[in-house]
Amino acid sequence: MTRASAVGRYRDVVTEENSTSGAYVDPGKEFVRDSRYIETRITADGRDGYPVEPGRYRLIVARACPWANRAIIVRRLLGLEDVLSMGLCGPTHDERSWTFDLDPGGDDPVLQIPRLQDAYFARDPGYPRGITVPAIVDVPTGQVVTNNYPQITLDLSTEWTAYHRDGAPDLYPERLRGEIDEVAELVFRDVNNGVYRCGFAGSQDAYDRAYDRLFARLDWLGERLATRRYLVGDTITEADVRLFTTLARFDAVYHGHFKCNRSKLDEMDVLWAYARDLFQTPGFGDTVDFTQIKRHYYVVHTDINPTRIVPKGPDLTGWLTPHGREALGGRPFGDGTPPPPPKPAEVVPADHGAAPGSPA
Numbered sequence: 001m002t003r004a005s006a007v008g009r010y011r012d013v014v015t016e017e018n019s020t021s022g023a024y025v026d027p028g029k030e031f032v033r034d035s036r037y038i039e040t041r042i043t044a045d046g047r048d049g050y051p052v053e054p055g056r057y058r059l060i061v062a063r064a065c066p067w068a069n070r071a072i073i074v075r076r077l078l079g080l081e082d083v084l085s086m087g088l089c090g091p092t093h094d095e096r097s098w099t100f101d102l103d104p105g106g107d108d109p110v111l112q113i114p115r116l117q118d119a120y121f122a123r124d125p126g127y128p129r130g131i132t133v134p135a136i137v138d139v140p141t142g143q144v145v146t147n148n149y150p151q152i153t154l155d156l157s158t159e160w161t162a163y164h165r166d167g168a169p170d171l172y173p174e175r176l177r178g179e180i181d182e183v184a185e186l187v188f189r190d191v192n193n194g195v196y197r198c199g200f201a202g203s204q205d206a207y208d209r210a211y212d213r214l215f216a217r218l219d220w221l222g223e224r225l226a227t228r229r230y231l232v233g234d235t236i237t238e239a240d241v242r243l244f245t246t247l248a249r250f251d252a253v254y255h256g257h258f259k260c261n262r263s264k265l266d267e268m269d270v271l272w273a274y275a276r277d278l279f280q281t282p283g284f285g286d287t288v289d290f291t292q293i294k295r296h297y298y299v300v301h302t303d304i305n306p307t308r309i310v311p312k313g314p315d316l317t318g319w320l321t322p323h324g325r326e327a328l329g330g331r332p333f334g335d336g337t338p339p340p341p342p343k344p345a346e347v348v349p350a351d352h353g354a355a356p357g358s359p360a
Contacts (some may be wrong), residue, residue: 054083170334171237176232
């Protein structure tokens with residue numbers, strides 16, 4: 001991959017990208033996300049050549065990335081830890097790739113590679129776009145199968161059902177899929193991607209438009225959630241997972257770093273209570289690493305934060321305060337049960353989460 005292709009892609013898919021050059025803002029232009037992913041799917045029938053098989057694949061993520069955080073949450077809620085292993089990249093990267101610098105020796109212990117790009121190039125030596133997370137790698141060949149993050153979580157819910165834990169929730173119930181898809185698309189357009197359209201706007205007009213759309217949608221979500229515990233139906237669904245990972249990063253990163261500063265999350269009463277409700281639900285807050293989140297955004301985005309100084313705040317203790325959302329009813333896991341505690345190797349360090357008295 002050339003430096004130019006890496007930088008060009010970085011402007012489109014910011015948090016997953018592979019450049020420390022600071023080329024995140026295209027002056028005078030509106031941020032446009034490149035959504036061209038590797039669309040190969042892992043399915044129960046193996047129609048794309050990759051059947052669901054326990055132990056065959058490895059999910060590569062970075063806790064800093066909101067798109068990867070979705071896959072971490074869904075994998076944990078469904079209890080797929082023993083059939084789909086997980087590799088963790090560090091929160092920062094160079095212009096070539098996410099790296100496995102958290103692992104002893106700097107190599108992923110299963111794939112035996114130092115950089116995620118090695119798995120992309122194993123499949124396509126001329127791969128022209130960004131080296132993104134999440135990605136699922138076929139362990140026997142060392143090749144990336146897919147990095148299509150919206151489809152990855154849906155497939156974990158619908159194609160991997162033979163390996164779901166007892167009591168796994170239905171995150172994508174068939175009768176609600178139309179509404180889930182509709183809500184998730186609005187959330188993606190104006191919130192998940194909207195914060196990036198603010199932070200990486202290349203002009204005042206582009207920023208103003210993105211800012212207005214973001215907060216109009218957050219207001220809409222607050223109204224929707226004022227009388228219902230979850231976004232669709234009375235249980236947690238894929239739509240909630242997709243909104244949560246942006247809300248979890250809002251005060252720590254997006255409010256200041258991306259100039260999304262009309263209101264902090266903890267000043268938006270309904271959304272703040274909703275986010276705390278999910279955060280305190282097993283499988284959500286216990287996947288969030290605020291230290292890695294802040295380190296990624298403030299260190300990697302050098303044209304926005306050229307000093308690379310990482311702020312000490314905000315105070316995280318509010319995440320653990322009562323939220324009162326039980327009064328709205330709802331059943332978090334439907335007829336299912338909460339997931340067990342995370343495996344020891346996958347526990348977020350206590351001082352990286354919302355332990356009492358800890359800063360972000």
